Amino acid sequence: MRILHLYPNLMNLYGDYGNIVLLKKHLEDQGIEVVVDKREVYESFDPDLYDLIYMGSGTENAQKVALEALNKYRYYLKKYVEEGKVILFTGNAMELAGNTIDGQKALGLIDMDVVTSEKRYTGDVIVNNEEIGEVVGFINRSTLLKGGEKEKLFTYEFRYEGLVDNDYEGYRYKNLFGTHIIGPVLVKNPNFMAYIVSLFVEGKMKEVSYPYEEGAYETTLSELKKRK
Amino acid sequence: MRKFLSIIVCKLAKWICGYFGRGSSFPGQVALKICPDILSRVKLPETVIAVTGSNGKTSTVEMIHGILEAAGLSYAYNYEGSNQIEGVTTLVLSNCSLNGVFRKDVLLIEADERYAKYIFKYITPKYYVINNLYRDQMTRNGHPEYVLSDIAKSIREGSKLVINCDDPLVSSLSRRFDNEVVWFGMEDNQYVSETCTSVYDDGFYCPVCHKKMIYEYRQFAHVGKYECSSCGFKRQDPDHAITSIDLEEGRITIDDRYDLHLAFNSIYNAYNLLAAFTVGCEMGLDEELMCETLNDYLIRNGRIKSFLINGKKGTLLISKHENTVSYDRNLEYVASKEDVTLLMIIDDISRKYFTSDTSWLWDIRFEILNKESVRQILVAGKYIDDVAIRLEYAGIDMEKVKTFRYTKDAVEYIGENVEGQLYALTCFSDEAKLLKEVVVE
Numbered sequence: 123m124r125i126l127h128l129y130p131n132l133m134n135l136y137g138d139y140g141n142i143v144l145l146k147k148h149l150e151d152q153g154i155e156v157v158v159d160k161r162e163v164y165e166s167f168d169p170d171l172y173d174l175i176y177m178g179s180g181t182e183n184a185q186k187v188a189l190e191a192l193n194k195y196r197y198y199l200k201k202y203v204e205e206g207k208v209i210l211f212t213g214n215a216m217e218l219a220g221n222t223i224d225g226q227k228a229l230g231l232i233d234m235d236v237v238t239s240e241k242r243y244t245g246d247v248i249v250n251n252e253e254i255g256e257v258v259g260f261i262n263r264s265t266l267l268k269g270g271e272k273e274k275l276f277t278y279e280f281r282y283e284g285l286v287d288n289d290y291e292g293y294r295y296k297n298l299f300g301t302h303i304i305g306p307v308l309v310k311n312p313n314f315m316a317y318i319v320s321l322f323v324e325g326k327m328k329e330v331s332y333p334y335e336e337g338a339y340e341t342t343l344s345e346l347k348k349r350k
Numbered sequence: 351m352r353k354f355l356s357i358i359v360c361k362l363a364k365w366i367c368g369y370f371g372r373g374s375s376f377p378g379q380v381a382l383k384i385c386p387d388i389l390s391r392v393k394l395p396e397t398v399i400a401v402t403g404s405n406g407k408t409s410t411v412e413m414i415h416g417i418l419e420a421a422g423l424s425y426a427y428n429y430e431g432s433n434q435i436e437g438v439t440t441l442v443l444s445n446c447s448l449n450g451v452f453r454k455d456v457l458l459i460e461a462d463e464r465y466a467k468y469i470f471k472y473i474t475p476k477y478y479v480i481n482n483l484y485r486d487q488m489t490r491n492g493h494p495e496y497v498l499s500d501i502a503k504s505i506r507e508g509s510k511l512v513i514n515c516d517d518p519l520v521s522s523l524s525r526r527f528d529n530e531v532v533w534f535g536m537e538d539n540q541y542v543s544e545t546c547t548s549v550y551d552d553g554f555y556c557p558v559c560h561k562k563m564i565y566e567y568r569q570f571a572h573v574g575k576y577e578c579s580s581c582g583f584k585r586q587d588p589d590h591a592i593t594s595i596d597l598e599e600g601r602i603t604i605d606d607r608y609d610l611h612l613a614f615n616s617i618y619n620a621y622n623l624l625a626a627f628t629v630g631c632e633m634g635l636d637e638e639l640m641c642e643t644l645n646d647y648l649i650r651n652g653r654i655k656s657f658l659i660n661g662k663k664g665t666l667l668i669s670k671h672e673n674t675v676s677y678d679r680n681l682e683y684v685a686s687k688e689d690v691t692l693l694m695i696i697d698d699i700s701r702k703y704f705t706s707d708t709s710w711l712w713d714i715r716f717e718i719l720n721k722e723s724v725r726q727i728l729v730a731g732k733y734i735d736d737v738a739i740r741l742e743y744a745g746i747d748m749e750k751v752k753t754f755r756y757t758k759d760a761v762e763y764i765g766e767n768v769e770g771q772l773y774a775l776t777c778f779s780d781e782a783k784l785l786k787e788v789v790v791e
């Protein structure tokens with residue numbers, strides 16, 4: 123399979139690249155051969171060549187630059203998503219999938235609008251999805267979201283006061299996944315990682331143990347639960 | 351009347367705090383309650399020097415203090431821990447007469463990069479040193495571009511900006527302001543690299559127009575000689591420069607003229623020293639005397655601490671968690687030694703706030719440790735598994751890595767098993783966990 127890591131130098135503010143390097147390893151552990159291609163904003167790509175497209179977090183300015191570059195692929199990405207192929211947007215890359223960001227046209231894959239706020243919302247979170255389970259992470263954003271409830275991915279189990287635009291977090295439409303959680307969210311959550319990997323495995327997944335990843339997840343989950 | 355009361359209460363509170371060994375923010379906090387604009391009501395000296403940036407503020411301020419002292423000037427200064435408005439208020443008021451006249455020749459301020467905008471609402475520094483901007487405690491501070499916008503809000507008309515020309519992010523401030531700028535930087539040398547050596551590249555895109563930036567060379571990370579491929583933004587020629595550097599011998603040359611020895615061999619130390627020198631030049635201080643003072647200048651926290659575990663000597667290195675540059679610097683240092691055992695303690699990510707976020711581990715170049723000479727890597731604390739994942743990805747032989755939930759167990763292991771040179775690397779937030787288990791020399 124082929125993975126496209128979009129804008130790895132522009133949108134890599136919180137060690138987000140960790141998602142892709144470990145995802146590759148986990149897929150390979152399932153016997154899948156993986157090629158990762160990287161493209162920056164001044165380079166072009168053909169979405170049809172890929173099975174998974176990933177983008178991570180950037181600064182607010184970087185996000186605008188990413189949007190401008192990606193808007194050229196609006197039509198192709200729509201088609202890509204409708205075909206059921208996988209996209210994972212983490213951190214503020216997830217905002218690109220909405221209708222608009224501060225009034226500017228975005229990809230229109232998810233029915234939501236993004237508005238920049240004066241305040242910055244930061245803090246550790248626990249979110250939950252019935253199929254995936256509890257997911258831990260950190261949110262660091264200065265935007266509020268309107269809409270997107272129909273495609274919600276997670277519900278909040280724990281978050282800091284202040285972060286109250288919606289009761290839900292992230293989205294999923296077909297195999298388009300988005301979450302505001304920054305950084306290596308798949309590394310930190312072996313259950314979320316396994317879920318994404320399972321999309322590419324036919325039949326039963328091979329049992330592979332990842333003691334460090336499981337340990338790290340348990341540590342953070344129990345630390346955050348102490349603060350609930 | 352409010353001014354008088356504010357000053358006298360601050361002085362009193364400072365005396366009481368001093369008596370009980372309390373911090374230096376509280377008196378200023380009380381004074382600000384009584385008179386919120388007290389800083390604009392006191393008479394400050396003509397020379398106010400301010401220093402901000404991600405790393406090296408305290409060192410730079412200490413070196414400026416050294417050259418002021420040598421020049422026979424009287425001065426007052428603060429340091430990390432009291433570098434927000436409350437601490438600065440304590441500093442100013444405790445050096446004022448009761449009618450609000452600052453009684454020293456120079457006021458020297460270390461300013462927190464996020465909170466400088468509040469401090470300089472009332473004070474206009476004559477010289478404003480902006481050292482650098484790195485990824486630093488992003489869970490609390492926000493990312494460098496966000497911090498830069500805070501620094502921009504702290505710049506007053508009339509301040510002369512003293513800027514590191516090698517750091518594109520802080521240099522881009524000169525595009526936004528008409529203030530006079532004095533540039534300092536480091537010239538090409540034998541340590542530069544053509545490509546980015548850190549895990550991420552904050553110099554990849556131009557901070558002004560976001561097109562690709564081209565580097566002729568880099569000193570480290572995004573610091574070097576750069577030029578935008580599109581908008582013309584580029585490194586300015588420095589007014590004062592490190593024109594040669596020898597890190598093995600710890601020697602630098604400033605402006606092709608002055609040869610100095612460094613008390614601590616690092617490129618970062620050289621930058622801080624040059625920033626101090628540049629301020630002194632702007633003040634018209636005697637250059638030779640400054641160099642004499644700065645030669646082998648030992649900063650307070652520059653003293654390397656050593657300790658003993660079961661008779662085995664170890665060296666303590668401090669890096670700040672969530673601060674990549676400070677980690678990379680110490681990892682490079684450890685990896686340059688022969689036959690090393692490294693102990694890292696990552697337990698409380700911050701001493702000021704809680705977070706369980708470990709994304710920052712992915713920004714650190716642990717790949718540096720992937721060397722034969724690094725014999726063992728011991729990791730202690732809550733986040734051992736997070737570190738282990740990162741070390742494994744860095745290609746490190748996991749046979750070399752041992753993890754311990756508690757520092758105490760790591761220390762016990764070292765006492766019985768470890769040979770070779772021992773280094774411990776941790777943050778202020780976790781330092782005490784080691785120090786209470788060892789004999790401090």
Ligand SMILES: [Zn+2]
Pocket residue numbers: 556557558559560561578579580581582583
């Ligand atoms: Zn440019």
